[in-house]
Structures are given as structure tokens and as C-alpha cells.
Amino acid sequence: MDINQLTLLTDLYELTMMQGYFKSKNDETVIFDVFYRENPSGGGYAITCGLEQMIDYIKNLSFSYEDIDYLRGLHIFDEDFLEYLAGYHFTGDIYAIPEGTVVFPMEPLVKVCAPMMEAQLIETALLNIINHQSLIATKASRVVYAAGGSGVMEFGLRRAQGPDAGTYGARAAVIGGCDGTSNVLAGKLFDIPVLGTHAHSWIMSFDDEYTAFRTYADLYPDACTLLVDTYDTLRSGVPNAIRVFQELKDAGRTPAKYGIRLDSGDLAYLSKQARKMLDDAGFEDAVISASGDLDEHLIASLIHQGAPITSWGVGTKLITSADCPAFGGVYKLAASRHEGENTFTAKIKISENPAKITNPGDKIIFRLYDSETGKIRGDLICLSDESYDPSEDLTIFDPLATWKKSTLQGGTYKMRELLVPVFLKGKCVYESPSVMEIRSYCQQELNTLWDESRRRLNPQEVYVDLSLPLYQLKHHLLDQKHETKKGENK
Amino acid sequence: MDINQLTLLTDLYELTMMQGYFKSKNDETVIFDVFYRENPSGGGYAITCGLEQMIDYIKNLSFSYEDIDYLRGLHIFDEDFLEYLAGYHFTGDIYAIPEGTVVFPMEPLVKVCAPMMEAQLIETALLNIINHQSLIATKASRVVYAAGGSGVMEFGLRRAQGPDAGTYGARAAVIGGCDGTSNVLAGKLFDIPVLGTHAHSWIMSFDDEYTAFRTYADLYPDACTLLVDTYDTLRSGVPNAIRVFQELKDAGRTPAKYGIRLDSGDLAYLSKQARKMLDDAGFEDAVISASGDLDEHLIASLIHQGAPITSWGVGTKLITSADCPAFGGVYKLAASRHEGENTFTAKIKISENPAKITNPGDKIIFRLYDSETGKIRGDLICLSDESYDPSEDLTIFDPLATWKKSTLQGGTYKMRELLVPVFLKGKCVYESPSVMEIRSYCQQELNTLWDESRRRLNPQEVYVDLSLPLYQLKHHLLDQKHETKKGENK
Known part of the structure; x- marks a missing residue:
């Protein structure tokens, strides 16, 4: 497909939902996270990839007359919504982990912050592009x-x-x-x-x-x-x-x-x-x-x-990544904010499977490195307003087995924020390096993994922990859901 | 990718070989067969698919100035060859089994008959397109x-x-x-x-x-x-x-x-x-x-x-056809003819694995149906000048286990030639049906399979036999190779 003409590269339900939001005058700005749950091929990490094509896709988003005509012919969209689509362009913010970075399950690889309708449209193509290239x-x-x-x-x-x-x-x-x-x-x-x-x-x-x-x-x-x-x-x-x-x-x-x-x-x-x-x-x-x-x-x-x-x-x-031909990246709602509101309300998707419960809120990721070896000690998913001082001790804990704690001594670790701005208010603020530059960067990245996490079979898991504020928010929302459900069951 | 700009969608070695043929003034017209060796997912058949996109690709084959500039920059191609490429277009014949047809291993799904250089260029893209869509x-x-x-x-x-x-x-x-x-x-x-x-x-x-x-x-x-x-x-x-x-x-x-x-x-x-x-x-x-x-x-x-x-x-x-994410279609030389010659010389690729030895020569395929049920009795790969009369008895045999014979009584079976002309002398002579028409045709096709060959697990194999003349040609060539080898080992 011509990368410049992918506006219709989306699931029909994105458009039917968009019309729903349009009709109900949805005024929300939302945050969607792209993340995956399991490393491909039984490995200990993944490489995120495809950002440059994702950027091209977003830059070129625009419904042609032909596209609109086609949608009209489906007889499920009203003229006022089609008119909205004809003028559609992406006006939101996108943050992403640069291509070639070593990443781990549950981390937002891409964070979209945009009006609900705009964020909804791009779900499918974003996943398609990032899933494919990250897999390979x-x-x-x-x-x-x-x-x-x-x-x-x-x-x-x-x-x-x-x-x-x-x-x-x-x-x-x-x-x-x-x-x-x-x-x-x-x-x-x-x-x-x-x-x-x-x-x-x-x-x-x-x-x-x-x-x-x-x-x-x-x-x-x-x-x-x-x-x-x-x-x-x-x-x-x-x-x-x-x-x-x-x-x-x-x-x-x-x-x-x-x-x-x-x-x-x-x-x-x-x-x-x-x-x-x-x-x-x-x-x-x-x-x-x-x-x-x-x-x-x-x-x-x-x-x-x-x-x-x-x-x-x-x-x-x-x-084809034959033993594991799909990268299971998903796109999940993490927060929303109505027009006029100052702060986001965190959203959570619950599941009977703890690993499938999403991490709510507007998040950032800190990568923690051992100062001496340069190797990764773990990642910390935080809320976007948190900050840390690596000269101070930092205690992190496993979000599912909270008794598993570990304290990083101040001065022995370094921190790096992984998500960088790519689009701000619809404008691209990121310049993609050349592929060979990304390749060099990726080689450095792979060297930040301990051999134990890099090996082909049964690798040691790299810890991806939640900050205490994020952990508390998550559990607060889970308790809330439980209360609501109890109420409904009365 | 834009289907109209796939001329460079080829392996580099196709171009280095082409330059080789160009330099050595190769004047051959060759026949290449696209075929596969094993049904995907352990099934009893495959559906051939992708012909329409293959046709679009062939129709649009042409090196742009930009393409030529890029190739020049690789410093492996000479100007005379680049000039040849600048004027390249496909002038050969292509025959194919229509999309949506039930097919079996070893059958030519596509047969390309063209000057060596033209036939070589298109190998990779043809396989890419046919392999992908046939798989899905x-x-x-x-x-x-x-x-x-x-x-x-x-x-x-x-x-x-x-x-x-x-x-x-x-x-x-x-x-x-x-x-x-x-x-x-x-x-x-x-x-x-x-x-x-x-x-x-x-x-x-x-x-x-x-x-x-x-x-x-x-x-x-x-x-x-x-x-x-x-x-x-x-x-x-x-x-x-x-x-x-x-x-x-x-x-x-x-x-x-x-x-x-x-x-x-x-x-x-x-x-x-x-x-x-x-x-x-x-x-x-x-x-x-x-x-x-x-x-x-x-x-x-x-x-x-x-x-x-x-x-x-x-x-x-x-x-992704997750359990079998690639369709193993290959592109193999079957025959060649120098300028001025009237007939093709059959070519064979030998292998220690009998299933990997190619079928030589310019071939056609007859599908044999039971007249009463309309179900497939088997396929017969023949040389292109063979013809059969279904009112007469026909004895077919397994090409690997030749003692396995079966005789179809005259009048109890019908025959259909599977390969149809798609390009003749570079001109497309085939009009693709709509996708929904191909879908209907495919449903009819699937109904020509016995349930035993259609089932999900351990299906009954449908016999794909070689005609006696093709079988004899193949064995003649194998004996010839053996003689040559003996000569070399002296």
C-alpha cells in the first residue's frame, strides 16, 4: 500500500465508534497506550520499531473525496459525520519510545493523547505498523x-x-x-x-x-x-x-x-x-x-x-517470524479529560487475568541502569508528574508480587525517560534517524541487556515495576470497580 | 507499497544474474514454473490466489530514472546494462491457474515463458504475491x-x-x-x-x-x-x-x-x-x-x-496463518530455447530428496473429475503437446511409486485444463473477475474435493500424477545427469 494513502487502513468499528462519539458530541481528550503483554518467541525483550512509518501515516491522514464517497456508499454514516471526516486531520500529541530501543511487556511504546475521535481512528494502523516492524x-x-x-x-x-x-x-x-x-x-x-x-x-x-x-x-x-x-x-x-x-x-x-x-x-x-x-x-x-x-x-x-x-x-x-508470527501489541484507553477539565481521569480495563488488567493514567517510563556496568536494572512505569533523584535510594517492587522488593542505592544507578515527544498539537516534532543510525543505536541498546536476559531460551525476566503512586491509583480503581459491581449485584 | 512501483521489489541477485545474461548475450527464451511442495497447515490442498495483483505488477514493470540512479550508485552495474533496464518491459507469455482454484503440490500455478532476463527479474515479486495470498x-x-x-x-x-x-x-x-x-x-x-x-x-x-x-x-x-x-x-x-x-x-x-x-x-x-x-x-x-x-x-x-x-x-x-506463516512457492527453470530453435530443451534440477527434483519441460495440467459426482479424481501433469480423449480409458500412476496405478474408464471422467493464458507477447489477455465472483468460484472449487481431502487433520492426499511422456522425459534427464556425473568422476 502507498504509505500516503492509508487513511482507510482502519477497522470499520473505529469509524462506527467515531460516528457515535461525533453524534453524542463527545468532548473528551483521551490517552491511549500501545503496549504488548508477552515477549515474542519466548525471549526476554523486544525491539520497538516502525516509528518512522507511523509518523508518515499520521502526517498523511486525510480522507479523499473517493474515500468519503466509498464510506457514503456503505449507508451507515450520516452526512454531518462524513463532512467531519472530510476535514479530519490529526491534532493531538504522540509520545513514543524511539525505534531500536529494547522494551519489555506492559510498557507504553506509544502514547496517544488526542480528541477521542482522532485517537480512535488511528488505532488499527498504528498497531499494524508497530506490531509488524517490532516483531521482525x-x-x-x-x-x-x-x-x-x-x-x-x-x-x-x-x-x-x-x-x-x-x-x-x-x-x-x-x-x-x-x-x-x-x-x-x-x-x-x-x-x-x-x-x-x-x-x-x-x-x-x-x-x-x-x-x-x-x-x-x-x-x-x-x-x-x-x-x-x-x-x-x-x-x-x-x-x-x-x-x-x-x-x-x-x-x-x-x-x-x-x-x-x-x-x-x-x-x-x-x-x-x-x-x-x-x-x-x-x-x-x-x-x-x-x-x-x-x-x-x-x-x-x-x-x-x-x-x-x-x-x-x-x-x-x-x-515471517515463523515461530511467533504476530506481535501482540494492543491499544488501550488509559485516561480521559472532558473539555474544561484540568486533569485526566484515569481509566482501567479489568480482567479475570491479572496480567490483562491495564495500567491506568497518564504514564511515563524510567529506565534504571547500573551506573558501573551500564546494564539495565529494571524499568519503572510512573505517572507523568513523578520525578526521581538518582542520588537518592529508590525502592521498587513487583506489581503482582508486592513483597518482592529491591532497593537501588543512591548514586549506583542512572535513570532515563523512554518516551519522547513525536507529535505535539498535531505537528511532528521528531526527526527519524537513518535506518543505519537506528541499527547502531539498537546494537548499543542490546548491550544494555544482561546476557541472561538476552539468551534465546528461558531468559531472565527484566523487571518492569510500577511506581508507588501508579500502583496505588491502579488498586484504588480496582476497588472502585469492585464496589460498583457489588452495588449492581444487590 | 504502491503496487504500481514495485519494479525494484526483487532480490539483488536477480539483477546481478540479469547483467550476467546481458553481458553473455544470452538469447534464450525460458520457461519458469511457480509451484509449491507441501500443502499449508497439514491440509490436503491449497487455494491459489493473488493473480490480479501479479497482473498489476507485470503491467507496471518499468524502471524509473530514480530506480536506475539508485542501481548505478551500487557500483555493480555497467551503463549498457542500466540502459537496457531503462527500456525494460515484459514481452513474454504467462499462464496461470485462475485465483480461487483448488491446487496441489508440484503443479505449476504460474508458468512464465519469456526471454531469460525478463523471466529472471520477476521471480521474487511473483513469488511474494502468490505465496502470500495463496497462504491466506x-x-x-x-x-x-x-x-x-x-x-x-x-x-x-x-x-x-x-x-x-x-x-x-x-x-x-x-x-x-x-x-x-x-x-x-x-x-x-x-x-x-x-x-x-x-x-x-x-x-x-x-x-x-x-x-x-x-x-x-x-x-x-x-x-x-x-x-x-x-x-x-x-x-x-x-x-x-x-x-x-x-x-x-x-x-x-x-x-x-x-x-x-x-x-x-x-x-x-x-x-x-x-x-x-x-x-x-x-x-x-x-x-x-x-x-x-x-x-x-x-x-x-x-x-x-x-x-x-x-x-x-x-x-x-x-x-498471519499463524501455524504455517509461509507458503513455500518456488520458481524453477523447466525449459529453454535458444533463438532460432523451434523446440524447448527440458531442464531439471536434481536433489537427493526425490520430492525436490523438479518436473522438466513445457507443461500443462489436466484435472480429472468423476463425471457422476463432480469430485476430483486426480490431476495429471503433462507435456504441453499431449491431449487426451475422456471417452477412452486412461491409466495414471504415482510418479514416485510407479506400481500404484489406476485406470479411469472412458466415459466416467471429465477433464479440464487448469492453466489459462494471462499474458501473451507481453499483452494481458486475462480479465480478473471481481473478488466476490472469485469467492463464489472458490466455493464451487472446494466442493470438488472429497470431504476426506478437505478435512482439517490427516486429509487424504489427492493424486497428482505425471503423464507417461513427462515421466519418461524426467527419467531420461535424470539418467543423463547420472552419466555426466559418472564421466566427471572418472
Whole structure:
């Protein structure tokens, strides 16, 4: 979809509710939080991503005549409401955690503060954009971490869920740590490295594998990765590659970067055999890259088996986050304020499941770092008017198991507020860094995690606590709901 | 992404290979097949989908100056090749199985016959589009089948992998059998029904649930589905809904369509209790709809438990095909012909895994139906010059287990050729039906499956056999490869 024409990218119920608010002359300014409840893929964190596209979406919000005509044809909207839509633009405030930041469950990744109708319209598209890119950035960071220092390339376009999934997915994958993508459009749009060599069809279009390799090497003398599994990896592919490398060497033009790619078979066995054959022939610096249904677990397993693969092409399972193909971000009402009122009234959504009860009120998030190591000690979700002095002791507690307390000694920790202003009164006040800048920032961010929270399986949970004022507000509202319910049951 | 500007939506290696073909003055016309190897989600079939978008993509293929500039900046392409790209347009033939058709593994869903360079460029985008929409249409057909006669609505936009995934996914979901989508943009673009009522935030924006329901019912007097789980489904939601329905009834304006929606909790228990409460209050025709992390298995289980739910809103797990988030379509070289040659030379890609060996040559597919029941007896992949007379006996055999033979008696079966021309000499010769027409066609198609092949778990495989000439060609090529290899190993 053209990012500039996404105004109708919304659930119908957003529009029917908007008409309801319009008709009932709703004068509220509301706060909605975007947050998620569970880290993807059983991990210990997520990477928030997609802010730049969210900004583009908000900036371009506007119903065309065609849009209005279409809505009129549904016969559920009145002319006065359609007229309102024709003049719609976003006038509210949006705060967000910058892209590439490490985040945890229950934290507002985006906070929308706007007139009810405006805030309602954007729910679906905001979630769509943030959910998708955060999912892929998180997955990419897991794959890259599993690969240790080796490079990971994003190769999934053909299996992505449509053109956007392939293209914004490539963006998110690079932010999450991939070195580049095979997707040329993503390369152009986001100024990120594009990578790739040739497919089996290249080999098959020649009478023999050697000629295919040799032709390719002559064409691309600087970087030459030969795909060796079209016919028989060890009996044909690797020997033919070595023959070509030898010819180049003899001619005094060994490429700066060269090597082979394995795309099928037992990658552990084949890579070890190929390494030996390459080394025996004097090509110790030939890179062995691998592709073919890889994910973080397979890569970790191959490295554990000693496979001498130092470059990974990861497709389907990264670009779809195959083991966890959706990031469960939600958009929940946290507070509202009628016209003329000075303060927000906190709102809560209750549930029988304690983890599903929302955190009420206008909130901010402080990240607490250990001063010495720079690692994250925990996050503290607070009400927006709270402030702390890191030279003083700070006692935090688990919001579900309140007896679990911990005190951070003054002077041993640092604080950073995570949410930054993105739109104020409808005007964008945030300039997105380049994708490669976000990628660098994300690498720093990942380094603020303890290894125990970063690991692939059974990671240590990072504590996200509520400040005492927020905790008290929440419990006050829960008690209130209980009283109301008791009253109703009389 | 704007469907009109997808020319760079390709893997870099397609372009590096193209330059290779360009430099070596490759004069071949080639045939590439798009096919897949395994039905998604463990099912017995797939629904092919996405042809209309593939056509739009091909029609709009053209490198802009900006595209060329970008490619020049990569410093891997020479000016003569960039000049060729600047004038690129697709001049080949494309055949495809119409959207909404039931298909099986190994069958060419799309057959591209074009000059090598043209055919190479379009690989990635073709796969991206066909893979995505076929995946979602197939998943939707599974969910709709599990729901029996009840309606299924597509509600997944917020969890889809980007705007395209939400929008083309909604298109595919409707083709696969959903009654409509919540996605307004998809409704506008594809003229498909849009559906939805209100969210928890609507309820929370009022002081109490009753007022929220009543206000909504007054606004939408024709169709009124009330979401009853914001506070307490059975103690608050359903009683308040009944109160509103009673008031409407008393006022003589019961909506044509009305009911409740359950979005959390134990849907089996809650739906039975809610049904009883509604019936006791005289609202036997109130519809109970349900949503919340549903898929075909949960729906089947709820129906099995006797849950009186007759309308289903399915989100995340449909729009991402969560249990199988990629359709493994591939694009493989099947034949080539040098300029001046009259016939194609068949090409084969071998593999140690017999299922991964490609079917060579220029192929067509005949579907064989039982004349009496109209059900599929099997498919026969043939070479393009084969023809059959259904008044004569036809013996088909399993291509891997050739002793498994079966003879269709003349006069008891019908044949239909599946691939139809879409582009001839670069000109589109196919007009896409409307999405709702494709949906009807798809329902007919699904009815040609025996129930045993349509079921959710462990379906009976539908036989896809090779004609004797194709089988012989394949084995001839395999023997040839073997001889070559023996020669090389001497």
C-alpha cells in the first residue's frame, strides 16, 4: 500500500465508534497506550520499531473525496459525520519510545493523547505498523545474536506476507542487526546495504557448473560467492568453485571477498568438508555462507556443532517470524479529560487475568541502569508528574508480587525517560534517524541487556515495576470497580 | 507499497544474474514454473490466489530514472546494462491457474515463458504475491470449513505483517470464504463487505456499560452487536445487552440483526450461559458471535462442545496463518530455447530428496473429475503437446511409486485444463473477475474435493500424477545427469 494513502487502513468499528462519539458530541481528550503483554518467541525483550512509518501515516491522514464517497456508499454514516471526516486531520500529541530501543511487556511504546475521535481512528494502523516492524526487528536481533560475530543477511522477500512485509520487514531486520537485505526496493527506500549473488537457475542456464561459476566470477571480480549445491555439493560444486578460485589466483586477481554458499543438505557436515577442501587448496580466506530455512535455533546448533560458516542468509523464518508470527501489541484507553477539565481521569480495563488488567493514567517510563556496568536494572512505569533523584535510594517492587522488593542505592544507578515527544498539537516534532543510525543505536541498546536476559531460551525476566503512586491509583480503581459491581449485584 | 512501483521489489541477485545474461548475450527464451511442495497447515490442498495483483505488477514493470540512479550508485552495474533496464518491459507469455482454484503440490500455478532476463527479474515479486495470498486464502478456507455453515469475519488487520498483509490478506481471506473483513481499505479497494461494531474502549468511554450499549443501539438501529465482556460477561454484559434489546423490543424496533459478541474467557461456557439468558428473555434470534485468538481448531472444538456461536471473528491466526506463516512457492527453470530453435530443451534440477527434483519441460495440467459426482479424481501433469480423449480409458500412476496405478474408464471422467493464458507477447489477455465472483468460484472449487481431502487433520492426499511422456522425459534427464556425473568422476 502507498504509505500516503492509508487513511482507510482502519477497522470499520473505529469509524462506527467515531460516528457515535461525533453524534453524542463527545468532548473528551483521551490517552491511549500501545503496549504488548508477552515477549515474542519466548525471549526476554523486544525491539520497538516502525516509528518512522507511523509518523508518515499520521502526517498523511486525510480522507479523499473517493474515500468519503466509498464510506457514503456503505449507508451507515450520516452526512454531518462524513463532512467531519472530510476535514479530519490529526491534532493531538504522540509520545513514543524511539525505534531500536529494547522494551519489555506492559510498557507504553506509544502514547496517544488526542480528541477521542482522532485517537480512535488511528488505532488499527498504528498497531499494524508497530506490531509488524517490532516483531521482525526482535526476531532479527535473536538471529543475529545466535550467529555470534558472523554476519546475517535478510533473504526473505519471496516468502514475506506481501510487498510491505518484505520491504518494511527488511528495514526492521536491518535495525535488529542484519547486515543487509536482498530486497532492492528496501535498499533504495531506506538506504541499507543490498546483498546477493546468484540462484540455481544461473547454474542451470549454462551447460555445466564450471562455466556458470567462471562466467560469474569474471563478471563480478570484487565479490564472488558461488552457490555450490545445484548438482552435488562436494563432488561437483566445491571442486568447480576451487577450480575457478585457482584460475583467478593464477591470473593474480583473487577477489577481495570470495567464497561459497551452501543452500541445502546437512550444513554441518557439508560446511566442514567444504572448509577442508578449500583450506587444502590454499583458500583459507574463502568465506562459507549458508542459507536454507535457517532460524536462531538452527544457527546456534550449527555453531555448536563447529560448522565453519561465517555468513548466514536467513529468509522465511526471519521475515515471517515463523515461530511467533504476530506481535501482540494492543491499544488501550488509559485516561480521559472532558473539555474544561484540568486533569485526566484515569481509566482501567479489568480482567479475570491479572496480567490483562491495564495500567491506568497518564504514564511515563524510567529506565534504571547500573551506573558501573551500564546494564539495565529494571524499568519503572510512573505517572507523568513523578520525578526521581538518582542520588537518592529508590525502592521498587513487583506489581503482582508486592513483597518482592529491591532497593537501588543512591548514586549506583542512572535513570532515563523512554518516551519522547513525536507529535505535539498535531505537528511532528521528531526527526527519524537513518535506518543505519537506528541499527547502531539498537546494537548499543542490546548491550544494555544482561546476557541472561538476552539468551534465546528461558531468559531472565527484566523487571518492569510500577511506581508507588501508579500502583496505588491502579488498586484504588480496582476497588472502585469492585464496589460498583457489588452495588449492581444487590 | 504502491503496487504500481514495485519494479525494484526483487532480490539483488536477480539483477546481478540479469547483467550476467546481458553481458553473455544470452538469447534464450525460458520457461519458469511457480509451484509449491507441501500443502499449508497439514491440509490436503491449497487455494491459489493473488493473480490480479501479479497482473498489476507485470503491467507496471518499468524502471524509473530514480530506480536506475539508485542501481548505478551500487557500483555493480555497467551503463549498457542500466540502459537496457531503462527500456525494460515484459514481452513474454504467462499462464496461470485462475485465483480461487483448488491446487496441489508440484503443479505449476504460474508458468512464465519469456526471454531469460525478463523471466529472471520477476521471480521474487511473483513469488511474494502468490505465496502470500495463496497462504491466506488457504487458511481462510480451512477456518470457514471448520465453522460449518456459520459466518467467519476477517478481523486481523492490527496483527497483520504490515499494511499490504492486512489488505491483500483480507482480499485473500474473502476469496477463501470469509463473509467480509473489518479492513475498510480492503473494502474500498476490492468491493468486499466490511464488518464490525465497537471495541472495549467504546464501553469504557461511558460511565456505565448500559449507557454505552443503549447509545450504540440508538445509533445503529439496523444491526446491533454488543460486546459484552468489558467488565463481567454474565453478570454485567449480557444482562445489560438484554435490557437494551428489551427496550428496543418494547419500542417496536428490534433490529433486523442483533446480538452479542464474546471476546474473552471460556467461550464454550460463556456462550451456553449467554444463550440461555437470551432465550429466557425471549431473544432466541439474538446472534452470539465470538472472537479472540480463534483458528480452525478452536472453532471446531467449540462447535464440538456445543457452543451456540454462529458468527466468528477471526484475527491474528488467520491473517498471519499463524501455524504455517509461509507458503513455500518456488520458481524453477523447466525449459529453454535458444533463438532460432523451434523446440524447448527440458531442464531439471536434481536433489537427493526425490520430492525436490523438479518436473522438466513445457507443461500443462489436466484435472480429472468423476463425471457422476463432480469430485476430483486426480490431476495429471503433462507435456504441453499431449491431449487426451475422456471417452477412452486412461491409466495414471504415482510418479514416485510407479506400481500404484489406476485406470479411469472412458466415459466416467471429465477433464479440464487448469492453466489459462494471462499474458501473451507481453499483452494481458486475462480479465480478473471481481473478488466476490472469485469467492463464489472458490466455493464451487472446494466442493470438488472429497470431504476426506478437505478435512482439517490427516486429509487424504489427492493424486497428482505425471503423464507417461513427462515421466519418461524426467527419467531420461535424470539418467543423463547420472552419466555426466559418472564421466566427471572418472
